[in-house]
Amino acid sequence: MRYRTLDDAINADIFKKGPVAVIMAEDATEIVSSLRRAGRLGFGCILLLAHDDIAVPPEDEARVHRIAYNVHAEGAMMRAMNTLIAAAPGIWFHYCFNGEYLFFPFCETRDVRELIAFHTEERRYAFLSYVVDLYAGDLSRNPKAVSLEEAFLDRAGYYALGRPDPANHGHPKDRQLDFFGGIRWRFEEHVPAERRRIDRIGLFQAKAGLEMRPDFTFNDEEYNTYSCPWHHSATTAVCSFRAAKALKSNPGSRYDIHDFRCHYSVPFQWKSQQLMDLGLMEPGQWV
Structure with missing residues (x-):
């Protein structure tokens, strides 16, 4: 599922199945291996924050919630995580970057x-x-x-x-x-x-x-x-x-x-x- 903004994803109530892994793709390097790693570890919900021009194989994108996000803005990860924390108290989160x-x-x-x-x-x-x-x-x-x-x-x-x-x-x-x-x-x-x-x-x-x-x-x-x-x-x-x-x-x-x-x-x-x-x-x- 694709979302235009982080707020759109939150409003879609995507946190029903946790814990949640948040992966921020700063470039195209090893995105797929990072996504698959999170899936193997047992995260019930995986969020991919990335620019629209980042390509992900359809079979991998189908298993995650992809969110358009300005990953190169100052403090991008901090702002994203604080938005998610405020929206989902009680949920466990892991966050990392691609690679x-x-x-x-x-x-x-x-x-x-x-x-x-x-x-x-x-x-x-x-x-x-x-x-x-x-x-x-x-x-x-x-x-x-x-x-x-x-x-x-x-x-x-x-x-x-x-x-x-x-x-x-x-x-x-x-x-x-x-x-x-x-x-x-x-x-x-x-x-x-x-x-x-x-x-x-x-x-x-x-x-x-x-x-x-x-x-x-x-x-x-x-x-x-x-x-x-x-x-x-x-x-x-x-x-x-x-x-x-x-x-x-x-x-x-x-x-x-x-x-x-x-x-x-x-x-x-x-x-x-x-x-x-x-x-x-x-x-x-x-x-």
Whole structure:
């Protein structure tokens, strides 16, 4: 089904079957694989936000709600998500861009509804996600840095800093950290400071008054925490070609980068166990 605006989609009452995956297509790269990934994980409703000139095979478009949207406007994702949050309190949402893929512990044998059910039992209503940079291993064969068959990631080089609280004299916020690593860290001279973090609240439950902020955190600080106060909570990962794609398409970095691989690059296995083994995802009490 196609809709001219986000409001048209909301008025059509499309949220009857959740949870909802929102995929914003910034270009034509790997849209189909992102849509199919969301379907395999068990999302009952998939929204594709894209310009009208983006082509999607009819068999894939038939399974999603396609919405015409200005994806290149400033804060496009934030504005779209805040509109959806206000329209659908109680619904769980995942959001990502094309060329990004959600992983959670044991996702090969369990679907996202099982994950959400367990998280809700623990009185948790949001998942911290690490955005794990993926990149093609051979840029001569894949000059846009995107290859599902030859994807690599960094197995090391990740770190976290306390997230300062301006309202508390800059002291760190409770159970909140700013995470860094991947190619955004290795090529930080080409990445604006406000875009170097690799944490995102990638799966959450909408509620009245909740708002996403420009840095992809929320106005409810508990949503931004990595765990509950009493034990570790499950986290997720969003494996993403977005940074690599941008670094190889932007004129300021395109000619300075000849290979994304380094001595701790490893092939991405497309399995949740690899991400857990590398410490990029946490099962918490969900075993």
